[in-house]
Amino acid sequence: MSGFAPTSIVLDFLRRRHVVAICVLVLSGLQPSQAPPQPAPPVRLHWHGxxxxxxxxxSAPALDPRKVKLGERLFSDARLSRDNSRSCSSCHDIGTNGASTKRRDIGLDGKELPxxxxxxxxxxxxxxxxxxxxYRSVEADVTASLVSPRIMGSNLAAIAEKLDLDPAMRVGFLAAYGRGPDAGDIVDALASFEKTLVTPGSRFDRWLAGDKTALSPEELNGYREFKSLGCASCHQGVNIGGNLFQRHGIFYPLASPDPVILRVPSLRNVATTAPYFHDGSAPTLDDAVRKMGKSQLNATLTDSQVKAIVAFLHSLTGQYRGAQVGGEP
Incomplete structure (x- = not known):
């Protein structure tokens, strides 16, 4: 959330009836001024013009293609797990939605992940x-998944040893890093690949770029509702979320009580990633939108509001390698 003047800012997204979220940004180091206080100018959000x-x-960043290619190979390599039973793609299916269709995936112990x-x-x-x-970086997130006892259950040294026994893998690491499989390079290759997993080209992106025919009247109405109700107070920016923390269950319980504070999820490709919420308890977008309205806005949304917002959310599905994510129409 950069680009704000160095002062204390309270963004109050009260659109109609309810205060949805308040973000307070305080930047220290301001010196007291001797001039008489002046009224603060109105705060406006400006996003790239x-x-x-x-x-x-x-679009995806231009990274070393050798590292990206190696990272893609590793992403589907079951040798990254302790017992060679699963790979990153076991839970993150790049061919569909980048996740899975399960409420919660199954850990190495045979039980549902939390x-x-x-x-x-x-x-x-x-x-x-x-x-x-x-986790503050892709690399830290990758490492945590590899060493988690319930996810991959391995360690980087053991993974490097297994990969070093594979002549093709040694060639791949030599081409990308100038040496054989190494713990740090394994993480770097996986992170390089993951950084290319972006999905531009949604119909909503086309509308933002000036194509006024990209959205239907109902989808535009849904976007207006999305903003006026206050959904955009937490779901905004390039990822339509993912850039702040929020408490769930503000007015009414939403899902499982823990964790209380969550990183707001991205709504990119949200129409393809059911079920919803941190516990996977909302099976459909319709159900998720209604529950969010009640829990976070203290509002009982009408059927027409829900239908329009869901239509708008479908316009957020982007493309990966020339195809729409999740096979969306």
Whole structure:
């Protein structure tokens, strides 16, 4: 949330009836002025040349193609797990939605993981990683998954040893890094690949870029509702979320009570990533929108409001390698 003047700012997104969220940014180091106090100018959000709270998804960054190719190979390599039973793609299916269709995926111990699997698509644009936002970089998130006892259950040294026994892998690492498989290079290659997993080209992105025919009247109405109700107070920016923390269940319980504070998820490709919420308890977008309205806005949304917002959310599906994510029409 850069670009604000160095002062204390309270963004109050009271649109109609309810205060949805308040973000307070305080930058220290201001010196007291001797001039008489002046009224603060109205705060306006500007995103790359426009007043919309959402900005288009950029194309994938230009990274070393050898590292990206190696990272893609590693992403689907089951040797990254302790018992060679699963790979990153076991839970993050790049061929569909970058996640899975399960309420919660199954851990190495055969039991459900505590949280719903987040999509890996566009994750690089989040300001923190994971539902609780404990990781600050793609590399830290990758490492945590590899060593987690319930996810991959391995360690980087053991992974490097297994990969070093594979002549083809040694060739791939030599081409990308000038040496054989190494713990740091394994993480770097996976992170390089994940940084390319962006999905620009949604119909909403086309509308933002000036194509006024890209959205239907109902989708535009849904976007207006999305903003006026206050959804955009938490879901904004390039990832339509992913850039702040928020408490869930503000007015009414939303889902499982823990964790209380969550990193706001991205709504990019949200129509493809059911089920919803951190516990996977909302099976459909319709259900999720209604529950969010009640829990976070203290509003009982009408059927027409829900239908329009869901229509708008479908316009957020982008493209990966020339095809729409999740096979969306």
């Amino acid at each position: 426009g007043d919309e709270p959402i900005t288009p998804m950029p 949280l719903n699997t987040l999509t890996v698509f566009n994750a690089t644009h989040n300001f923190r990683f994971g539902w609780d936002g404990r």
